[in-house]
Amino acid sequence: MTPLMIGFSGIAVLFVLLALRVPIAVALGAVSLIGIGLIRGVDAVYGAARSMPYAFVAKWELSAIPMFLLMGSIAYYSGLTASLFKTMRLWFAWLPGGLAVATNFGCAGFAAASGSSMATAASMGRLTLPEMERYGYNPGLATGVVAAAGTLGSLIPPSIMLIVFGMMTETSIGKLFIGGILPGILTAVVYTIMIVARCSWNPELAPALKERVTWSERLWALADTWQLPVLILIVVVSLYTGLATTTEAAAVGAFAALVMAAMSRNLTFDVMQKSVVDALKSTATILFISFGAIFFSRFLTFCGLPQYMAGLAETMAYSPLLLLLFVGMIYLILGMFLDPLGLLLLTVPIFLPFFQAVGYDKVWMGIMVVKFIEIGLITPPVGLNAFVVKGIVGDKISLGTIFKGLTWFIGAEVVVVVLLTLFPDIVMVLPNRM
Amino acid sequence: MGTPVVQKDELPGVVRATSSLLMIAGSVGMAAMMLHICIDVFSRFLFGAHIVGTLEYVTYFYMVVVVFLPLGRVQEERGHVFVEVISQLFTQRANVWIDRFAQCFTFVYTAFIGYWGWQETMRSFTRNEVVTILQSDLPLWPTRLLVPVGLAAMCVVILAQLAQSFRSGRLPPRETVTH
Amino acid sequence: AKTLTYGTYLGARHSTNVDSVLPWMKAVEEATGGSLTFELAADGTLVSGRDSLQGIRDGLIDMSTIVDFYTPNDLKTSTILTELAMLGTDAAVMTAAINEMQVLNCEGCVKEAEDNNLKILAVYASSPYHLICNKPFETLESFKGARIRATGAWAIFSQAIGATPVNITSGEQYEALQRGQVDCTLINIPALTNYSLFEVAKYVINLPIGTFHGAHVYNANTSVWEGLTDEERKAFIDNIPQAMANLTEGAIKTDAEAVEKSKAAGVVFADPDPALVEALEQFKKDELKRAKELAESRGLKNVDELFAKFQELIAKWDDKMKEIGDDWDAYAQALQTEIYSKVD
Numbered sequence: 009m010t011p012l013m014i015g016f017s018g019i020a021v022l023f024v025l026l027a028l029r030v031p032i033a034v035a036l037g038a039v040s041l042i043g044i045g046l047i048r049g050v051d052a053v054y055g056a057a058r059s060m061p062y063a064f065v066a067k068w069e070l071s072a073i074p075m076f077l078l079m080g081s082i083a084y085y086s087g088l089t090a091s092l093f094k095t096m097r098l099w100f101a102w103l104p105g106g107l108a109v110a111t112n113f114g115c116a117g118f119a120a121a122s123g124s125s126m127a128t129a130a131s132m133g134r135l136t137l138p139e140m141e142r143y144g145y146n147p148g149l150a151t152g153v154v155a156a157a158g159t160l161g162s163l164i165p166p167s168i169m170l171i172v173f174g175m176m177t178e179t180s181i182g183k184l185f186i187g188g189i190l191p192g193i194l195t196a197v198v199y200t201i202m203i204v205a206r207c208s209w210n211p212e213l214a215p216a217l218k219e220r221v222t223w224s225e226r227l228w229a230l231a232d233t234w235q236l237p238v239l240i241l242i243v244v245v246s247l248y249t250g251l252a253t254t255t256e257a258a259a260v261g262a263f264a265a266l267v268m269a270a271m272s273r274n275l276t277f278d279v280m281q282k283s284v285v286d287a288l289k290s291t292a293t294i295l296f297i298s299f300g301a302i303f304f305s306r307f308l309t310f311c312g313l314p315q316y317m318a319g320l321a322e323t324m325a326y327s328p329l330l331l332l333l334f335v336g337m338i339y340l341i342l343g344m345f346l347d348p349l350g351l352l353l354l355t356v357p358i359f360l361p362f363f364q365a366v367g368y369d370k371v372w373m374g375i376m377v378v379k380f381i382e383i384g385l386i387t388p389p390v391g392l393n394a395f396v397v398k399g400i401v402g403d404k405i406s407l408g409t410i411f412k413g414l415t416w417f418i419g420a421e422v423v424v425v426v427l428l429t430l431f432p433d434i435v436m437v438l439p440n441r442m
Numbered sequence: 443m444g445t446p447v448v449q450k451d452e453l454p455g456v457v458r459a460t461s462s463l464l465m466i467a468g469s470v471g472m473a474a475m476m477l478h479i480c481i482d483v484f485s486r487f488l489f490g491a492h493i494v495g496t497l498e499y500v501t502y503f504y505m506v507v508v509v510f511l512p513l514g515r516v517q518e519e520r521g522h523v524f525v526e527v528i529s530q531l532f533t534q535r536a537n538v539w540i541d542r543f544a545q546c547f548t549f550v551y552t553a554f555i556g557y558w559g560w561q562e563t564m565r566s567f568t569r570n571e572v573v574t575i576l577q578s579d580l581p582l583w584p585t586r587l588l589v590p591v592g593l594a595a596m597c598v599v600i601l602a603q604l605a606q607s608f609r610s611g612r613l614p615p616r617e618t619v620t621h
Numbered sequence: 622a623k624t625l626t627y628g629t630y631l632g633a634r635h636s637t638n639v640d641s642v643l644p645w646m647k648a649v650e651e652a653t654g655g656s657l658t659f660e661l662a663a664d665g666t667l668v669s670g671r672d673s674l675q676g677i678r679d680g681l682i683d684m685s686t687i688v689d690f691y692t693p694n695d696l697k698t699s700t701i702l703t704e705l706a707m708l709g710t711d712a713a714v715m716t717a718a719i720n721e722m723q724v725l726n727c728e729g730c731v732k733e734a735e736d737n738n739l740k741i742l743a744v745y746a747s748s749p750y751h752l753i754c755n756k757p758f759e760t761l762e763s764f765k766g767a768r769i770r771a772t773g774a775w776a777i778f779s780q781a782i783g784a785t786p787v788n789i790t791s792g793e794q795y796e797a798l799q800r801g802q803v804d805c806t807l808i809n810i811p812a813l814t815n816y817s818l819f820e821v822a823k824y825v826i827n828l829p830i831g832t833f834h835g836a837h838v839y840n841a842n843t844s845v846w847e848g849l850t851d852e853e854r855k856a857f858i859d860n861i862p863q864a865m866a867n868l869t870e871g872a873i874k875t876d877a878e879a880v881e882k883s884k885a886a887g888v889v890f891a892d893p894d895p896a897l898v899e900a901l902e903q904f905k906k907d908e909l910k911r912a913k914e915l916a917e918s919r920g921l922k923n924v925d926e927l928f929a930k931f932q933e934l935i936a937k938w939d940d941k942m943k944e945i946g947d948d949w950d951a952y953a954q955a956l957q958t959e960i961y962s963k964v965d
């Protein structure tokens with residue numbers, strides 16, 4: 009068998025293992041190690057694998073991952089998420105599909121405290137899904153908005169995906185963070201328009217809430233959510249005054265979240281413990297997958313798959329738009345099966361030279377790549393955010409219903425991607441001002 | 443939802459105690475990491491001085507602690523992300539066997555990575571691998587040791603889960619863990 | 622035909638690979654009439670920086686770019702010579718000197734390498750480091766309390782002039798300079814363009830402060846080396862002088878381009894305060910003492926002899942480079958006659 013054939017067989021075996029409930033991390037890693045062994049012999053497996061988990065983890069820049077996860081989980085357990093949703097609800101409930109809109113903006117707000125899409129979907133979903141169920145919202149709409157708006161967690165800073173992208177491509181993580189802000193907001197707005205339009209057209213999707221809200225209630229609620237803007241402000245100020253580097257700012261943010269929880273008297277030992285434990289489990293899970301993904305990308309390198317892909321991409325390298333279309337297609341296909349971080353680690357080294365050849369800015373590329381990968385979180389069959397939501401609703405709503413509800417959001421994503429392509433300034437205007 | 447699996451309160455006390463212990467160590471590491479970086483940042487800002495070696499400690503110590511020590515607990519809760527889409531196609535009984543296969547498979551992979559991690563620790567120890575911070579050499583083998591420790595804990599949990607799975611034959615639903 | 626794998630943590634497009642390693646591979650392939658071919662596994666696909674030596678030792682890869690300071694207890698003598706960073710002011714001089722040292726005049730270097738199944742063939746010296754700052758530091762006193770991003774010997778130097786050394790990764794130095802987490806970074810000139818530092822650091826002090834001469838670029842696993850035919854070994858060695866000349870020429874050219882581009886962007890290259898020059902000279906003397914202590918703490922013997930020989934070779938090549946100037950063919954020729962004609 010030629011290495012390329014081993015590569016394609018490896019991918020096939022990977023899917024079989026995934027179907028047999030083997031964890032993604034293990035399936036990626038095991039297939040790769042066996043594949044490398046077949047191509048280069050047992051010594052190569054040993055050499056490529058034995059030190060890598062340690063060597064990969066022992067990186068200063070990666071320390072932002074546990075720290076931003078900690079910041080997010082402190083924000084959740086100390087009640088910041090709850091007060092955020094309450095406010096969003098008071099402000100947006102009057103709209104058609106008001107609770108869904110509130111959930112959407114709640115996710116966008118929480119994304120500013122959380123570095124991960126799945127954490128954002130999980131945190132907001134636990135609060136908003138029971139609420140939407142109580143008011144008789146269409147299950148597809150309710151679960152769809154949580155899963156889809158959860159992906160804002162990786163676009164709106166802080167973002168683990170952007171940290172890893174920056175590290176891999178030597179792009180300023182600060183610029184990437186700033187670049188994600190407007191596309192994140194744009195996505196939330198496009199979602200909102202879609203939700204409101206759908207719910208006006210078909211009010212049965214989202215029965216109107218029969219409650220009167222006064223402006224003073226709204227303003228008080230808004231005042232009650234002071235923690236989130238203050239938290240964002242602390243992180244931003246610590247960056248711009250030269251107090252902390254982007255990596256250090258993650259630890260400063262976690263500490264600030266802790267202090268604010270203490271100030272609003274929500275900091276108990278229980279809250280602290282739960283926050284740390286959650287952040288730890290997520291850190292371990294995410295990075296355990298990443299070794300597997302790195303093994304997999306080494307395996308594909310040995311197979312010559314990057315060169316093969318490069319051959320395909322080369323024919324399009326002269327037309328930026330065609331290249332983008334090609335890359336988008338690849339992400340759509342791979343995104344059906346792979347997890348986000350694995351996909352990132354796998355594809356960026358392959359695509360980076362082509363994007364640079366056609367002269368795309370690395371910041372713009374980073375945002376587009378993360379956008380593409382985030383879409384993969386809501387596409388079947390492997391849509392991790394849909395799984396998160398499924399985990400929250402249990403047996404009440406089927407995975408099929410969730411994915412069906414998500415088709416509308418995937419449609420909205422297409423609109424966003426087209427807008428970002430036509431107007432790259434949406435991404436670049438803020439970083440260029442830095 | 444989906445296929446029932448062994449839950450963490452069915453595992454032997456000693457297994458759970460081990461992963462709890464590692465989890466506590468990990469929690470202390472996580473908190474210390476945050477404080478260490480913050481103290482470094484603030485002392486640099488306020489006094490122009492800083493804690494020598496923060497970058498090295500975070501890189502070679504805290505990061506390894508927070509990634510590897512929780513692996514046993516994550517496995518206890520079946521928190522490693524897997525795909526549960528086509529399990530609906532099979533009978534409950536088939537799913538239980540599929541799950542056992544997946545567990546065995548995971549065990550073999552984890553055991554290999556863990557064993558290599560142990561060999562790396564020994565190599566680091568015998569060759570006296572260090573990182574130099576200004577004028578002092580810090581040995582790296584203790585932090586390399588965290589790799590096999592975390593992965594061994596995960597292996598032990600898998601074995602306990604498999605034993606329980608064969609003993610009971612019937613398995614309660616999985617707890618949802620998200621990240 | 623035999624295929625040798627060169628595993629490196631550097632990217633495939635890194636100047637070390639483009640200017641030197643790839644052309645060298647081609648030259649050897651031609652010289653051996655294709656009996657030897659090479660494969661470059663770049664970007665850390667096979668080995669990370671920390672694992673390079675181990676990769677050679679285990680035979681996973683046949684050749685590699687090895688940075689010695691990752692394994693100071695494996696390549697003890699080499700690492701201690703690297704620790705003497707402050708002795709260097711010029712890439713060409715230091716490249717020649719460190720090679721003559723390690724290849725011909727350092728039993729310890731050769732022995733320690735062999736213990737790791739490594740046959741040393743060539744080591745590379747960077748262009749000199751400079752203070753790149755976001756404000757003018759016109760006097761030596763002004764460095765008191767300043768924060769300087771520096772590692773290794775440069776961190777010790779920063780302390781010696783009253784500044785605080787801060788360890789920030791190279792990827793973070795742009796933002797750190799921009800926002801004032803640090804006032805200066807100690808690195809070589811190409812960082813001005815490679816990391817776009819010229820946008821945020823407008824002051825460079827025209828004072829070369831040490832070179833990094835601890836990157837082994839040409840080498841081989843010992844059993845692979847022994848397995849080569851005499852002609853193949855000859856092709857290996859004969860092409861190294863030109864490869865090192867290419868590498869050094871490339872480094873010096875990159876330096877000049879970075880200076881030009883930075884000046885055009887308004888970066889000021891200011892002459893140093895004589896007191897700073899004085900402080901550096903004094904520091905260099907103290908460095909020998911410090912490096913000796915470090916060497917002895919790692920169990921090295923005859924350190925004085927070692928350092929004396931290295932200084933002698935630096936002086937020798939300093940003189941030679943005055944004749945050679947920027948004639949890179951002559952440089953390659955000199956490396957050939959002085960060093961590589963004596964290697965077997």
Ligand code: NA
Binds near residue numbers: 119123124160165
């Ligand atoms: Na975020």
Ligand code: NA
Binds near residue numbers: 343384387388392
């Ligand atoms: Na998907």
